[in-house]
Amino acid sequence: MWYMNEEREMLQSMARELAETEVRPFINTMEETSAFPHEIMKKIGEAGILGLFLPEEVGGCGPRWVDLGVCLEELGKESFVIANAVCSQYAGTSLLTMLGNEKVNKEVLEPICRGDFVMATSQCEPAGQTRLHDHKTRFTVDPETNEIVLNGGKIFTTNAGAAEYYLVCAKTPDPEQFGGEFGYILVHKDTPGLTVGHIEHKIGWNGSSTGQMFYNNVRVPMENLLLVMDMDEETTYYGGGNIGALMGVSMLGAAEGVYEKTLANARSRMHGDASIFDSYQAMRHSFAELKMEIELLRGLAYGVLEGLDNGDADVIEQAWAVKVKGARIFEHVASECIVLNGGNGVIRENGIERYLRDAKLCSIGCFALPHITEMIANHLE
Amino acid sequence: MALNIAVCMKVAPDPDKYNQISLDPVTKTLVRSGIDSVISGTDLHAIELALQLKTKFGGKVTLISMGPDSNEKQLREALGYGCDEAVLLSDRKLGGADALATSYTLSKGIEKMGGYDLVLLGNASDDGSTAHVPSQLGEWLGLPHLTDVIGFEMTEEGCCLAKKEVEGAINTYKISLPAVIGVTKRLNTVRHPNVMAIFAAKKKPFTKLTAADLPDLDESRIGLAGSPTQAVGYLDADFHRDCVEITGRDDTEKAAELLRVVLAAKK
Structure with missing residues (x-):
């Protein structure tokens, strides 16, 4: 390569x-x-x-x-x-x-x-990940102790209950005084008032702890207010592209993983004197189609990563595209591989179907695909 | 008590690709073209021991390998585990060496580098698996040597205590340094290489020595000409086995039937 x-x-x-x-x-x-x-x-x-x-x-x-x-x-x-x-x-x-x-x-x-x-970023609320102005979590300052007092709740916090520290996004009490509408506050997991809520049972990503977080009168020193800024869709678009590219290259690996397992099965499962891979042209063509999609994703993903290494600021759109195309290609490859494995593909213990469950969640986790598409559409010239 | 340690490392065909290796019917040698090469698995355990000793006592770990120039890749990979420098003995004259010629050449490389407190290596390579090299190397160097080592520690007076399994018992040997130790895969768990060490590997000292660089080299003892082991033929192993179904109404009947079949086969 x-x-x-x-x-x-x-x-x-x-x-x-x-x-x-x-x-x-x-x-x-x-x-x-x-x-x-x-x-x-x-x-x-x-x-x-x-x-x-x-x-x-x-x-x-x-x-x-x-x-x-x-x-x-x-x-x-x-x-x-x-x-x-x-x-x-x-x-x-x-x-x-x-x-x-x-x-x-x-x-x-x-x-x-x-x-x-590990740490967690605690940002999403029922109003939506990026509808920040409708978020309810906010902080005040205790005038006597100069402590930050944090109140609110979050949903879909990745690493909820597993993290040592939570970086919580909260509205500032006075944007003019603080220099921005939103603040990021660092909270240790053992801080009184921090509670881990329900951990979600998701379709996939088992082992990734996603759940509710509650912050009730959580008090931390003023120095834990690490960052204050105004945030809008532009902040998300320009700040989140890199994570899209990293998730996309992870999806590339996962698509390859399920493809390779499936190909190995097709080459070793015999129908008479020949493997099913060698016996059926339709099967070989299916593998060829999947391989082409995987290689397309590889070209896109590593092109973006190389651009980031070179400090190319123009790769943001492509970086988001890696996430979108990665999720779609991963889901398609995982779905087809279930079929190519026959009955074995739908049995949990065989380790094929989990790829499809994980792939489906890639359409949602860390910005849903329609949201990314909307952002890209808003930046079309 | 800083230790100056050498690890002799062999580059061998990837065990995952053994099913793709064939034998040349004329030369009786392995046809390895297209087969990836890797660090021989047991040598990784020697590297692990060397790095553990370096962490505990300080010092330096030098890799020494004999083979073609392409072995630099695997030596750099081994440097990525945290070894300090690598030496490659590479010369067309050294090609085709058996275990004896290999051990002789390695001993000359070790002499050239000035000697070490401890020479570690895998007890047997993944491919040839003769298990001859550690003992032969010890003899060439005139040093105490022990093979099949499953446990190792240093003593306060600068000796080492090495354990090996002998007929079901474990013997512990106290050995003065310098010494040559052939280790087994049971000795330890090999660490994963580290990103920082991988990036550093490119900049670590790498020395290539040819036959002309080796001190007082007896050329009749190197390469194919210096190898008393010659493959004169080979046979395909017959792995065919008959299958007999043991039947019976219950386990007792099946056991009796099994016994009858075994006794009949014995006759």
């Missing part, structure tokens, strides 16, 4: 080994119990993969987008959930790394880089 070199082959080999030896044995547990993969995130941190998007000041060497993509693709082959758990850490830490706050670097980002714990 045009983007590969000797170093990236080593990264690929390392991530593949990690996926096969650490992730694969944990998949059944995740599927059956939805257990959060803390141990695997620790191994991923020790291997330095989380450092690929974190800066040197906190123990990383990033951002190195193509290098990270190569690792996410390999992790995604075994489990989209695990690759996406890495993406979720990028989403949370990308705001914090901009701050250059030594305390946050030491207490939050360095441990995350090592894989010691």
